[in-house]
Amino acid sequence: MLRRLGETVNPEGAVIAIKDAEFPAPFASELEFNSPVHGAWNIVHTGMQVPGAHQIYVCADNCMRGVVLTAAEMNAADRFSFVILKEEHLLNGNLEDITIEGVSDVLERLEKRPKAVFLFTVCLHHFLGSDLERIYGELEARFPDICFVRCFMDPIMRKSGLTPDQKLRLSMYNPLKKGPVTEEGKRRISVLGSDFALDETSDLKRLLRCNDYQVKESPSCETWEDYLALSDCRMMLNCYPSGKFGMEWHARLGRPSLYLPSCFGYDEIVDQLERLSKSLDFLGVLDYEGEKESCEEALHEAFLEVGDWPIAIDGTFHPRPMGLARLLISHGFHVERVYLDAISPEEENDFRWLQQHAPELMLLATVQVKMRVLPRKTEREMLALGQKAAWFTGSRHFVNMVQGAGLYGFDGIRRLAHLMIEAAHEEKETPDLVIRKGWGCESCI
């Protein structure tokens, strides 16, 4: 039964033309709606990528529910445990004790001792000033064979500091050890920080391969030892914005590092590849002009196929929605709207460009309360790039991907063009696909 409440609600405050939008926050921060679109990864999904690690959360029922069922839905309940906090633990001031004893109890009852425990403390620990050093010190003393990783689920800090996702990416490389680089490691580049391995055809992998470097990525590690070997490398790369916060570990490990975020501007792509080439004294580089030409061909082909489709993009599709809109608009595509709640500082130039060259491009919030009731159907079906764009526009033609997946560089642009054509031709089961948590993870629902 489909029931709608607010066909007559004024969209002001939830929708704005980009020419009138403020950077970086086009919408006021008020009550928040949460759409039924869940492909973007959360901390449970990301933490599960570390092989051999067991996650333990210590929090109240309500906060626990989301994470424990995330694990269950991805068929990973056996790698997830928890300790429940009640009023008395807050009032008695023994949060440290209950955390230590609860985690110990869980570990004693596990059938197999994990190599590592990602222990998540929460807002309550933060607000009560819990002695985390004591908690971890005691647990490390009791279980010396386990590597305890300090993790946080404290979303109350998300607007004034790092988000739990950013903090996790900071913590999860903590176990990597500094040590001499092996001969094999000298010809290896580690890519960290993203939930997805880069496509095999991505510029980075092609460039590294043609210069005899192996690529090792955290999402592809199969064992705990394999994961620890990420530090045995010549250089560390990160291509995902949230992963930037892990960069300080690169410094701790004494490895050179580069932040090369996936993007859509030819000049920026060339600049990134050049920086990498210079850092590693590459003998061979990609044919940049040839790469650009093939991108132009791919985009032209896509334009011929889908150029008359109105396009909607959302911020969970790729960390650079403004850059993507700019690329498409500058190639004649009809990008009508972008769904996002804030604009990344990395995208300021693209935002300004769009203000000038596409002033009527509509920005739409995803969490603003009116988005619960505003119409979710467009007069003409849109080609949606991203799950939220699909849900908010009621489209069944969408590119089903989150967080940029493995797209990178010129190759990423060509792949995107191909995916757009595919989406226009193929009708998808939007209601079934977008509600699944953690795009790319197992889903048992």
Place this chain on the structure above:
Amino acid sequence: MRQAYRIIPIYTADVSGVCSALYELGGMTVMHDPSGCNSTYNTHDEIRWYDEDSLIFISGLTEIDAIMGNDEKFIHDIEEAASELKPRFIALASSPIPYMNGTDFPAIAEVTEQDTGIPAFAVPTNGMHDYVRGAGMALAEIAEHFVLPGNNTEDELPENAETAAEDIKEVKDKDTAGKDRNRLVNLLGVTPLDFGPLDHAESMKRSLEKYGWQINSMWAMGDTLDQLSKSADAAVNVVVSSVGLRAAKVLKKRFGTPYVVGAPVGLFTEKLSKAMEEAVSNELESSCKQRNQSVVMASGCQKRSELTKAVYTWDRIAAKHFQSNNDEKENTNQQAEITLIGEPVTMGSLAAAIELQYGKSVRVLCPLEETEGLLAAGDEAVCGEEMMEEKLKDAKIIAADPLYRPICPKDSRFYELPHIAFSGRIYLKKIKKMPGFADLI
């Protein structure tokens, strides 16, 4: 250790219970929480979220606002949203941090109501209790503030429900005409968390209709606030899950409407229907007194009046075994042949139905907090994963949510009984293929 869980999940919490109970009533529910509550609720616990709009939001509480006690922003944001979306009422629910800070929700509700003219109330959740408590308190608020005096009652309108009351009075007068009030019944405590999709819940309606009952309202699925406001017209309330118990008590207090506890399922429906008739004809009390003598003492820890209203606890085979063991001072570990795990009213009713149909003894293990007066002798309230695992150690036949399977004995026979309040949407597709609650056996 009762707080530590190795493998099974936890039941959904009080905050989600509030949202689920109020979902279809046209109000606006605001969870004062930084981030996760809404996502958790709508992803795992709310099967209506995709297709059916409801004004349920979070405040996006920040560290600085929590520390500085900036309730002004919270109030401003609520009023801003309410002025645009015009809800029938505003419900406020708290999460752990505002609870710890001692945020004064009743005061915030009062200010909001004064400023907007929209009825507002706070449901005192804190994210540390299960859904029964949250949903129960939310429905009790509805019973307290929005139900109008019926044709045969003499209650006054509550002060803060006048706005809503004016809208709905006309509908009430019109709709109840021509119905036999003595057969008019409200079903209290119906949410997808316990009963799944609406058509499943409606199987209970159909089942009772076969016994000549007319369903006046179902709290709170498939009916509007207008329909619920006419609940005082009913002759009897049936508490079909523990979620409905608080509302039943409010309606009893306000309008004198009697209630019985039990959900229609299988052969137990007939027994329930008879108890409803006794309640309507004021014979329930004397019937209860008789039962007090024969049943209540067996449990030893139940309040008489509550236990006897829980119809499914009457004459249970498992209870008799339990009592007989006690009488003989023998080892009381003799277990029922079948074990059910879950919410006490639905599982208790199912246990009664199974016993009636198959003559096998059935016990209920209840992992939820509110069990007073809702368990039969031999049933048990169980706290935490470890205790549950211990209680299940010798169980031979178990019917429970599939996520209990990992802590059940490997040689036990396990029947899947998916429960959204426990496993969320994981088994929703399976649930949709199952019969509705009343037709389970």
